[in-house]
Amino acid sequence: MSNSLSAETIAIVKSTGPALRQHGVAITTVMYSRLFQDEEVKAMFDQAAQESGEQPRRLAAAILGYAENIDKLEALGGAVSRMVARHVDTGVKPEHYPKVAAALLPAIREVLGNDVATDAVLAAWAEAYQFLADILIAKEEEAYAAAA
Ligand code: HEM
Structure with a gap:
C-alpha cells in the first residue's frame, strides 16, 4: 500500500490549511465543474446535493480535515469509513481517482493563484492526494x- 509521506510534503500540506479553510468551497466548486466535463463521472453524483452546495462543502471539509491531520491520519478514521461507504454505494473505482486529481490540482491553482499554489505546493498536494487515494482504494x- 502507501509509503509514508516526506516531512517536507507534510509541512507544505499543513501550511496550506488556512488558505484551504478560507477558500475550500471555492476550490471544490471549481474542481467539480472541471470533473463534470466527464459525463460518466457526472452521472455518479447526486446533482441535487451539488446544486445545494452540500457536496462541495462535504468535500471541502474532507480536504481540510486531511490537511490538518496529515501527520496523524488515525484521527480521520471515521471520515474515511464514511467516504468508503459512499464510494462503494456509488461505484467509485481506482481508475476514477486520477480524474479527480486532474480536476482538483488545477482548481487549487486557479483559486489560490500562482503565488500561493506554487509548483512545490501543487507537487506536495499531488503526493498527499495520492497517499489518501491509495488508502481509500x-x-x-x-x-x-x-460484498461480492
Ligand atoms: C482522495 C479522494 C477523494 C476524497 C477525499 C473524497 C471525499 C468524499 C467525501 C467526503 C464524500 C461525502 C461522504 C459523505 O456523504 O459523508 C464523498 C462522496 C462521494 N465521492 Fe468522493 N472522494 C474522493 C475521491 C472520489 C472519486 C475518485 C470519485 C469518483 C469520481 C468520487 C465520487 C464520489 C461520489 C459519487 C460520492 C457521493 C456523492 C453524492 O452523494 O452525490 N470520490 N467523497
Whole structure:
C-alpha cells in the first residue's frame, strides 16, 4: 500500500490549511465543474446535493480535515469509513481517482493563484492526494470483495 509521506510534503500540506479553510468551497466548486466535463463521472453524483452546495462543502471539509491531520491520519478514521461507504454505494473505482486529481490540482491553482499554489505546493498536494487515494482504494477494494 502507501509509503509514508516526506516531512517536507507534510509541512507544505499543513501550511496550506488556512488558505484551504478560507477558500475550500471555492476550490471544490471549481474542481467539480472541471470533473463534470466527464459525463460518466457526472452521472455518479447526486446533482441535487451539488446544486445545494452540500457536496462541495462535504468535500471541502474532507480536504481540510486531511490537511490538518496529515501527520496523524488515525484521527480521520471515521471520515474515511464514511467516504468508503459512499464510494462503494456509488461505484467509485481506482481508475476514477486520477480524474479527480486532474480536476482538483488545477482548481487549487486557479483559486489560490500562482503565488500561493506554487509548483512545490501543487507537487506536495499531488503526493498527499495520492497517499489518501491509495488508502481509500485499498479499503474500497476490501469492501467490494466483502460484498461480492
Ligand atoms: C482522495 C479522494 C477523494 C476524497 C477525499 C473524497 C471525499 C468524499 C467525501 C467526503 C464524500 C461525502 C461522504 C459523505 O456523504 O459523508 C464523498 C462522496 C462521494 N465521492 Fe468522493 N472522494 C474522493 C475521491 C472520489 C472519486 C475518485 C470519485 C469518483 C469520481 C468520487 C465520487 C464520489 C461520489 C459519487 C460520492 C457521493 C456523492 C453524492 O452523494 O452525490 N470520490 N467523497
